[in-house]
Amino acid sequence: MSAPSRFDRGHTDDLMTFLTASPSPYHAVASAAERLEKAGFRQVSETDAWEGSAGGKYVLRGGAIVAWYVPEGAAPHTPYRIVGAHTDSPNLRVKPMPDAGAHGWRQVAVEIYGGPLMNSWLDRDLGLAGRLTLRDGSTRLVNVDRPLLRVPQLAIHLDRAVSTEGLKLDKQRHLQPIWGLGDNVREGDLIAFLEEEAGIGAGEVTGWDLMTHSVEPPAYLGRDQELVAGPRMDNLLSVHAATAALTAVAATGDLPFIPVIAAFDHEENGSQSDTGADGPLLGDVLERSVFARGGAYEDRARAFAGTVCLSSDTGHAVHPNYAERHDPTHHPRVNGGPLLKVNVNNRYATDGSGRAVFAAACEKAGVPFQSFVSNNSMPCGTTIGPITAARHGIRTVDIGVAILSMHSVRELCGDKDPYLLANALTAFLEG
Incomplete structure:
Protein backbone atom coordinates (compact mmCIF):
# COMPACT_ATOMS: atom_id res chain seq x y z
CA MET A 1 0.00 0.00 0.00
CA SER A 2 1.32 3.44 -0.90
CA ALA A 3 2.07 5.83 1.92
CA PRO A 4 -0.15 8.90 2.15
CA SER A 5 1.43 11.91 0.43
CA ARG A 6 2.57 14.78 2.61
CA PHE A 7 2.82 17.03 -0.46
CA ASP A 8 0.54 17.59 -3.45
CA ARG A 9 -0.06 20.16 -6.20
CA GLY A 10 0.15 22.90 -3.57
CA HIS A 11 3.84 22.04 -3.23
CA THR A 12 4.38 22.78 -6.92
CA ASP A 13 2.47 26.05 -6.56
CA ASP A 14 4.82 26.99 -3.72
CA LEU A 15 7.84 25.96 -5.81
CA MET A 16 6.81 28.53 -8.40
CA THR A 17 6.61 31.18 -5.68
CA PHE A 18 10.06 30.11 -4.45
CA LEU A 19 11.58 30.35 -7.93
CA THR A 20 10.21 33.86 -8.43
CA ALA A 21 11.52 35.00 -5.04
CA SER A 22 15.00 33.51 -5.67
CA PRO A 23 16.68 35.18 -8.66
CA SER A 24 20.14 34.71 -7.09
CA PRO A 25 21.76 32.22 -4.68
CA TYR A 26 21.57 34.89 -1.97
CA HIS A 27 17.84 35.25 -2.43
CA ALA A 28 17.41 31.46 -2.56
CA VAL A 29 18.99 30.91 0.85
CA ALA A 30 17.00 33.83 2.27
CA SER A 31 13.80 32.22 0.93
CA ALA A 32 14.76 28.86 2.46
CA ALA A 33 15.65 30.52 5.77
CA GLU A 34 12.28 32.24 5.86
CA ARG A 35 10.52 28.86 5.57
CA LEU A 36 12.79 27.35 8.23
CA GLU A 37 12.12 30.23 10.63
CA LYS A 38 8.38 29.70 10.26
CA ALA A 39 8.94 26.05 11.22
CA GLY A 40 10.79 27.04 14.43
CA PHE A 41 14.40 26.84 13.23
CA ARG A 42 16.81 29.55 14.38
CA GLN A 43 19.95 30.90 12.81
CA VAL A 44 23.29 30.32 14.55
CA SER A 45 26.44 32.31 13.87
CA GLU A 46 29.67 30.58 12.92
CA THR A 47 31.59 33.03 15.11
CA ASP A 48 29.63 32.16 18.27
CA ALA A 49 30.08 29.19 20.59
CA TRP A 50 27.47 26.52 19.83
CA GLU A 51 25.40 24.67 22.38
CA GLY A 52 23.96 21.22 21.82
CA SER A 53 20.29 21.72 22.61
CA ALA A 54 17.59 19.93 20.65
CA GLY A 55 15.71 21.70 17.87
CA GLY A 56 16.22 23.16 14.43
CA LYS A 57 19.20 25.35 13.54
CA TYR A 58 20.73 26.72 10.38
CA VAL A 59 23.87 28.51 9.17
CA LEU A 60 23.92 31.02 6.33
CA ARG A 61 27.13 31.76 4.48
CA GLY A 62 26.84 33.81 1.30
CA GLY A 63 24.77 31.82 -1.18
CA ALA A 64 24.86 28.61 0.89
CA ILE A 65 22.74 27.30 3.75
CA VAL A 66 23.12 24.26 6.02
CA ALA A 67 20.18 23.41 8.30
CA TRP A 68 19.70 20.53 10.73
CA TYR A 69 17.28 19.30 13.36
CA VAL A 70 18.55 17.65 16.57
CA PRO A 71 15.91 15.37 18.15
CA GLU A 72 15.54 15.20 21.92
CA GLY A 73 18.10 12.84 23.43
CA ALA A 74 20.27 12.57 20.31
CA ALA A 75 23.67 11.11 21.23
CA PRO A 76 26.91 12.74 20.02
CA HIS A 77 27.48 9.79 17.67
CA THR A 78 23.98 9.90 16.13
CA PRO A 79 24.38 9.64 12.33
CA TYR A 80 23.07 12.23 9.89
CA ARG A 81 20.70 11.95 6.96
CA ILE A 82 21.66 14.69 4.50
CA VAL A 83 20.03 16.09 1.39
CA GLY A 84 22.54 18.05 -0.66
CA ALA A 85 21.71 20.50 -3.45
CA HIS A 86 22.99 23.72 -4.99
CA THR A 87 21.64 27.26 -5.23
CA ASP A 88 23.42 28.61 -8.31
CA SER A 89 22.36 28.49 -11.96
CA PRO A 90 24.15 29.50 -15.18
CA ASN A 91 23.58 33.13 -16.06
CA LEU A 92 25.19 36.46 -16.99
CA ARG A 93 27.00 38.18 -14.10
CA VAL A 94 28.02 41.81 -13.79
CA LYS A 95 31.73 42.63 -14.10
CA PRO A 96 33.73 44.81 -11.65
CA MET A 97 33.54 47.75 -14.10
CA PRO A 98 29.94 47.35 -15.23
CA ASP A 99 29.29 50.54 -17.18
CA ALA A 100 29.82 50.11 -20.93
CA GLY A 101 28.34 51.14 -24.24
CA ALA A 102 28.91 51.99 -27.88
CA HIS A 103 27.23 53.66 -30.86
CA GLY A 104 24.62 55.43 -28.77
CA TRP A 105 23.69 52.40 -26.64
CA ARG A 106 24.30 52.12 -22.90
CA GLN A 107 25.24 48.58 -21.89
CA VAL A 108 26.16 46.54 -18.83
CA ALA A 109 29.41 44.54 -18.97
CA VAL A 110 28.76 40.91 -18.02
CA GLU A 111 30.72 37.69 -17.67
CA ILE A 112 29.36 34.21 -18.44
CA TYR A 113 28.76 32.15 -15.28
CA GLY A 114 28.70 28.36 -15.63
CA GLY A 115 27.52 26.75 -18.85
CA PRO A 116 24.30 28.45 -19.98
CA LEU A 117 22.49 27.75 -23.23
CA MET A 118 23.54 31.18 -24.45
CA ASN A 119 20.92 31.48 -27.18
CA SER A 120 18.19 31.23 -24.52
CA TRP A 121 19.31 34.59 -23.10
CA LEU A 122 18.69 36.43 -26.35
CA ASP A 123 15.70 38.76 -26.71
CA ARG A 124 14.56 38.16 -23.13
CA ASP A 125 13.38 40.83 -20.74
CA LEU A 126 15.94 40.61 -17.97
CA GLY A 127 16.04 41.86 -14.41
CA LEU A 128 19.06 42.27 -12.16
CA ALA A 129 19.53 40.81 -8.69
CA GLY A 130 22.14 39.83 -6.16
CA ARG A 131 24.06 41.14 -3.17
CA LEU A 132 25.44 44.60 -2.44
CA THR A 133 28.23 45.08 0.12
CA LEU A 134 28.33 48.41 1.97
CA ARG A 135 31.20 50.44 3.44
CA ASP A 136 30.53 49.09 6.93
CA GLY A 137 30.84 45.47 5.72
CA SER A 138 27.12 44.72 5.87
CA THR A 139 25.27 43.31 2.88
CA ARG A 140 21.93 44.10 1.27
CA LEU A 141 19.94 42.05 -1.21
CA VAL A 142 18.66 43.79 -4.30
CA ASN A 143 16.17 42.57 -6.89
CA VAL A 144 15.08 44.66 -9.85
CA ASP A 145 12.39 42.25 -11.01
CA ARG A 146 11.14 44.14 -14.03
CA PRO A 147 12.32 44.53 -17.64
CA LEU A 148 15.64 46.35 -17.32
CA LEU A 149 18.11 44.66 -19.66
CA ARG A 150 18.01 42.86 -23.00
CA VAL A 151 20.53 41.01 -25.15
CA PRO A 152 19.29 41.76 -28.68
CA GLN A 153 19.83 39.16 -31.36
CA LEU A 154 21.19 40.20 -34.74
CA ALA A 155 18.49 40.43 -37.41
CA ILE A 156 18.52 37.64 -39.98
CA HIS A 157 18.95 40.25 -42.74
CA LEU A 158 22.43 40.95 -41.31
CA ASP A 159 23.32 37.29 -40.76
CA ARG A 160 21.96 35.21 -43.63
CA ALA A 161 24.28 32.33 -42.74
CA VAL A 162 22.37 31.68 -39.50
CA SER A 163 19.78 29.73 -41.48
CA THR A 164 22.33 27.28 -42.90
CA GLU A 165 25.24 27.35 -40.47
CA GLY A 166 23.41 27.90 -37.19
CA LEU A 167 23.74 30.62 -34.59
CA LYS A 168 27.28 31.36 -33.48
CA LEU A 169 27.74 33.55 -30.41
CA ASP A 170 30.98 35.08 -29.19
CA LYS A 171 30.80 35.21 -25.39
CA GLN A 172 32.61 38.53 -25.19
CA ARG A 173 31.05 40.47 -28.08
CA HIS A 174 27.51 39.16 -28.45
CA LEU A 175 26.09 38.81 -24.94
CA SER A 214 14.44 36.47 -16.82
CA VAL A 215 11.49 38.38 -15.38
CA GLU A 216 8.94 36.04 -17.00
CA PRO A 217 7.24 34.21 -14.10
CA PRO A 218 6.96 30.40 -13.85
CA ALA A 219 3.79 28.98 -15.35
CA TYR A 220 1.86 25.77 -15.83
CA LEU A 221 1.98 24.72 -19.47
CA GLY A 222 0.11 22.44 -21.85
CA ARG A 223 -3.42 21.36 -22.61
CA ASP A 224 -3.87 19.77 -19.19
CA GLN A 225 -1.34 22.01 -17.40
CA GLU A 226 0.76 18.98 -16.51
CA LEU A 227 4.05 20.75 -17.21
CA VAL A 228 5.83 23.59 -15.42
CA ALA A 229 8.03 26.09 -17.26
CA GLY A 230 10.27 28.30 -15.19
CA PRO A 231 13.77 29.54 -14.36
CA ARG A 232 16.51 28.03 -12.20
CA MET A 233 14.87 24.63 -11.67
CA ASP A 234 18.45 23.41 -11.87
CA ASN A 235 18.70 23.33 -8.97
CA LEU A 236 16.26 25.35 -6.88
CA LEU A 237 13.67 22.63 -7.42
CA SER A 238 15.81 20.41 -5.16
CA VAL A 239 16.54 23.20 -2.65
CA HIS A 240 12.82 23.84 -2.27
CA ALA A 241 11.96 20.14 -1.93
CA ALA A 242 14.73 19.60 0.63
CA THR A 243 13.57 22.56 2.72
CA ALA A 244 9.99 21.30 2.67
CA ALA A 245 11.11 17.79 3.66
CA LEU A 246 13.27 19.02 6.56
CA THR A 247 10.51 21.15 8.03
CA ALA A 248 8.09 18.22 7.68
CA VAL A 249 10.29 15.72 9.54
CA ALA A 250 11.22 18.28 12.20
CA ALA A 251 7.54 18.52 13.07
CA THR A 252 7.51 14.80 13.96
CA GLY A 253 10.23 15.21 16.61
CA ASP A 254 11.17 11.57 17.27
CA LEU A 255 13.83 10.60 14.71
CA PRO A 256 16.61 7.98 14.66
CA PHE A 257 18.90 10.25 12.64
CA ILE A 258 19.71 13.96 12.55
CA PRO A 259 18.17 15.29 9.32
CA VAL A 260 20.22 17.88 7.42
CA ILE A 261 19.92 19.92 4.26
CA ALA A 262 23.00 21.46 2.64
CA ALA A 263 22.45 23.82 -0.29
CA PHE A 264 25.78 24.94 -1.74
CA ASP A 265 26.80 27.70 -4.12
CA HIS A 266 29.18 27.46 -7.12
CA GLU A 267 28.26 23.96 -8.27
CA GLU A 268 28.01 25.18 -11.84
CA ASN A 269 31.70 26.12 -11.91
CA GLY A 270 33.30 23.33 -9.90
CA SER A 271 32.23 23.80 -6.23
CA GLN A 272 35.66 25.03 -5.13
CA SER A 273 34.84 27.91 -2.81
CA ASP A 274 34.11 28.53 0.85
CA THR A 275 30.39 28.13 0.05
CA GLY A 276 30.81 25.26 -2.41
CA ALA A 277 30.51 21.53 -1.81
CA ASP A 278 34.29 21.18 -2.15
CA GLY A 279 34.79 23.62 0.71
CA PRO A 280 34.75 22.92 4.48
CA LEU A 281 31.27 24.26 5.29
CA LEU A 282 29.31 21.01 5.61
CA GLY A 283 32.04 19.14 7.47
CA ASP A 284 32.55 22.04 9.87
CA VAL A 285 28.84 22.23 10.69
CA LEU A 286 28.47 18.50 11.25
CA GLU A 287 31.58 18.31 13.43
CA ARG A 288 30.59 21.31 15.51
CA SER A 289 27.17 19.76 16.06
CA VAL A 290 28.83 16.58 17.36
CA PHE A 291 31.14 18.52 19.68
CA ALA A 292 28.34 20.82 20.89
CA ARG A 293 26.51 17.70 22.10
CA GLY A 294 29.52 16.69 24.17
CA GLY A 295 31.16 14.41 21.62
CA ALA A 296 34.79 13.84 20.72
CA TYR A 297 36.60 12.73 17.56
CA GLU A 298 35.48 9.12 18.06
CA ASP A 299 31.85 10.25 18.13
CA ARG A 300 32.43 12.28 14.97
CA ALA A 301 33.92 9.25 13.22
CA ARG A 302 31.00 7.04 14.27
CA ALA A 303 28.44 9.63 13.18
CA PHE A 304 30.03 10.10 9.75
CA ALA A 305 30.37 6.34 9.23
CA GLY A 306 26.62 5.91 9.66
CA THR A 307 25.66 8.95 7.58
CA VAL A 308 24.03 8.86 4.15
CA CYS A 309 23.65 11.81 1.77
CA LEU A 310 21.25 12.18 -1.15
CA SER A 311 22.77 14.55 -3.70
CA SER A 312 19.65 15.93 -5.35
CA ASP A 313 20.05 17.65 -8.70
CA THR A 314 18.07 17.78 -11.91
CA GLY A 315 18.64 15.20 -14.66
CA HIS A 316 17.71 14.76 -18.28
CA ALA A 317 14.25 13.57 -19.34
CA VAL A 318 14.19 11.86 -22.71
CA HIS A 319 13.82 14.55 -25.37
CA PRO A 320 11.24 13.64 -28.03
CA ASN A 321 13.22 15.42 -30.75
CA TYR A 322 16.61 14.00 -29.78
CA ALA A 323 15.89 10.53 -28.38
CA GLU A 324 19.07 9.17 -29.98
CA ARG A 325 21.14 11.30 -27.56
CA HIS A 326 19.92 9.21 -24.63
CA ASP A 327 20.83 5.70 -23.56
CA PRO A 328 18.57 3.37 -25.59
CA THR A 329 17.41 1.42 -22.54
CA HIS A 330 17.03 4.35 -20.11
CA HIS A 331 14.42 6.92 -21.14
CA PRO A 332 13.31 8.84 -18.03
CA ARG A 333 10.01 10.65 -18.41
CA VAL A 334 8.67 13.72 -16.68
CA ASN A 335 6.11 12.92 -13.96
CA GLY A 336 7.60 9.44 -13.75
CA GLY A 337 9.09 10.06 -10.31
CA PRO A 338 12.61 10.98 -9.15
CA LEU A 339 15.71 9.80 -10.97
CA LEU A 340 18.38 7.53 -9.53
CA LYS A 341 21.50 8.73 -11.35
CA VAL A 342 24.25 6.19 -12.04
CA ASN A 343 27.68 6.44 -13.67
CA VAL A 344 30.27 3.72 -13.18
CA ASN A 345 33.10 6.23 -13.73
CA ASN A 346 31.99 8.05 -10.59
CA ARG A 347 30.59 11.17 -12.22
CA TYR A 348 27.67 10.28 -9.93
CA ALA A 349 28.29 8.74 -6.51
CA THR A 350 25.53 6.08 -6.59
CA ASP A 351 26.41 2.43 -6.02
CA GLY A 352 24.29 -0.63 -5.31
CA SER A 353 24.02 -0.03 -1.57
CA GLY A 354 23.04 3.56 -2.19
CA ARG A 355 20.39 2.42 -4.63
CA ALA A 356 18.91 0.25 -1.90
CA VAL A 357 18.68 3.23 0.48
CA PHE A 358 16.87 5.35 -2.07
CA ALA A 359 14.59 2.50 -3.15
CA ALA A 360 13.58 1.97 0.48
CA ALA A 361 12.75 5.69 0.90
CA CYS A 362 10.65 5.72 -2.29
CA GLU A 363 8.85 2.54 -1.24
CA LYS A 364 8.09 4.04 2.17
CA ALA A 365 6.76 7.21 0.51
CA GLY A 366 4.80 5.35 -2.16
CA VAL A 367 6.77 7.19 -4.84
CA PRO A 368 7.92 5.60 -8.13
CA PHE A 369 11.48 6.23 -9.27
CA GLN A 370 13.43 5.90 -12.50
CA SER A 371 17.06 5.17 -13.39
CA PHE A 372 19.25 7.46 -15.45
CA VAL A 373 22.53 6.70 -17.21
CA SER A 374 24.15 8.64 -20.01
CA ASN A 375 24.61 7.37 -23.54
CA ASN A 376 28.04 5.71 -23.66
CA SER A 377 29.02 7.86 -26.63
CA MET A 378 28.46 11.13 -24.78
CA PRO A 379 30.29 12.61 -21.77
CA CYS A 380 28.38 12.58 -18.50
CA GLY A 381 27.84 15.61 -16.32
CA THR A 382 28.55 15.54 -12.60
CA THR A 383 27.18 16.88 -9.32
CA ILE A 384 28.12 17.61 -5.72
CA GLY A 385 27.67 13.87 -5.03
CA PRO A 386 31.19 12.57 -5.74
CA ILE A 387 32.69 15.67 -4.08
CA THR A 388 30.67 15.13 -0.90
CA ALA A 389 31.53 11.43 -0.77
CA ALA A 390 35.25 12.02 -1.27
CA ARG A 391 35.65 15.07 0.97
CA HIS A 392 33.74 13.75 3.98
CA GLY A 393 33.85 9.96 3.58
CA ILE A 394 30.05 9.91 3.55
CA ARG A 395 28.05 7.37 1.57
CA THR A 396 26.32 9.42 -1.14
CA VAL A 397 23.59 8.70 -3.67
CA ASP A 398 22.84 10.88 -6.70
CA ILE A 399 19.19 11.52 -7.47
CA GLY A 400 17.04 14.25 -8.99
CA VAL A 401 14.08 15.21 -11.15
CA ALA A 402 13.88 14.76 -14.92
CA ILE A 403 13.65 18.03 -16.86
CA LEU A 404 14.07 19.36 -20.39
CA SER A 405 16.10 22.41 -21.48
CA MET A 406 18.63 22.13 -18.66
CA HIS A 407 20.76 25.29 -18.39
CA SER A 408 18.30 27.29 -20.43
CA VAL A 409 17.02 30.56 -19.01
CA ARG A 410 13.69 28.69 -18.80
CA GLU A 411 13.52 24.96 -18.04
CA LEU A 412 10.66 22.44 -18.13
CA CYS A 413 9.52 19.76 -15.68
CA GLY A 414 6.38 17.79 -14.87
CA ASP A 415 3.86 19.21 -12.41
CA LYS A 416 3.95 16.11 -10.19
CA ASP A 417 7.68 15.46 -9.97
CA PRO A 418 8.47 18.28 -7.50
CA TYR A 419 6.13 16.91 -4.84
CA LEU A 420 7.06 13.30 -5.60
CA LEU A 421 10.67 14.29 -4.89
CA ALA A 422 9.68 16.08 -1.68
CA ASN A 423 7.81 12.97 -0.45
CA ALA A 424 10.82 10.75 -1.20
CA LEU A 425 13.19 13.14 0.59
CA THR A 426 10.89 13.25 3.61
CA ALA A 427 10.86 9.46 3.88
CA PHE A 428 14.66 9.41 3.53
CA LEU A 429 15.22 12.02 6.25
CA GLU A 430 12.88 10.14 8.58
CA GLY A 431 15.09 7.06 8.17
Missing part, protein backbone atom coordinates in the same frame (compact mmCIF):
# COMPACT_ATOMS: atom_id res chain seq x y z
CA GLN A 176 26.49 42.30 -23.47
CA PRO A 177 22.96 43.53 -22.64
CA ILE A 178 21.63 47.01 -23.40
CA TRP A 179 19.76 49.08 -20.82
CA GLY A 180 19.48 52.53 -22.29
CA LEU A 181 20.61 55.20 -24.72
CA GLY A 182 23.51 57.61 -24.53
CA ASP A 183 26.81 58.40 -26.16
CA ASN A 184 28.85 58.81 -22.98
CA VAL A 185 29.62 55.94 -20.60
CA ARG A 186 29.02 57.24 -17.08
CA GLU A 187 31.21 55.41 -14.57
CA GLY A 188 29.28 54.34 -11.48
CA ASP A 189 25.91 54.69 -13.21
CA LEU A 190 24.68 51.12 -12.66
CA ILE A 191 25.66 50.96 -8.99
CA ALA A 192 24.14 54.40 -8.34
CA PHE A 193 20.92 53.14 -9.92
CA LEU A 194 20.93 50.04 -7.67
CA GLU A 195 21.66 52.11 -4.56
CA GLU A 196 18.53 54.10 -5.32
CA GLU A 197 16.52 50.94 -5.99
CA ALA A 198 17.62 49.41 -2.67
CA GLY A 199 17.18 52.60 -0.64
CA ILE A 200 20.90 52.89 0.08
CA GLY A 201 22.76 56.17 0.38
CA ALA A 202 24.78 57.32 -2.60
CA GLY A 203 28.35 56.02 -2.56
CA GLU A 204 27.70 53.46 0.19
CA VAL A 205 28.08 50.38 -2.04
CA THR A 206 31.71 49.25 -2.36
CA GLY A 207 31.23 45.67 -3.58
CA TRP A 208 28.66 43.67 -5.51
CA ASP A 209 27.71 40.19 -6.70
CA LEU A 210 25.05 40.79 -9.33
CA MET A 211 23.43 38.66 -12.01
CA THR A 212 20.72 38.79 -14.63
CA HIS A 213 17.48 36.82 -14.60
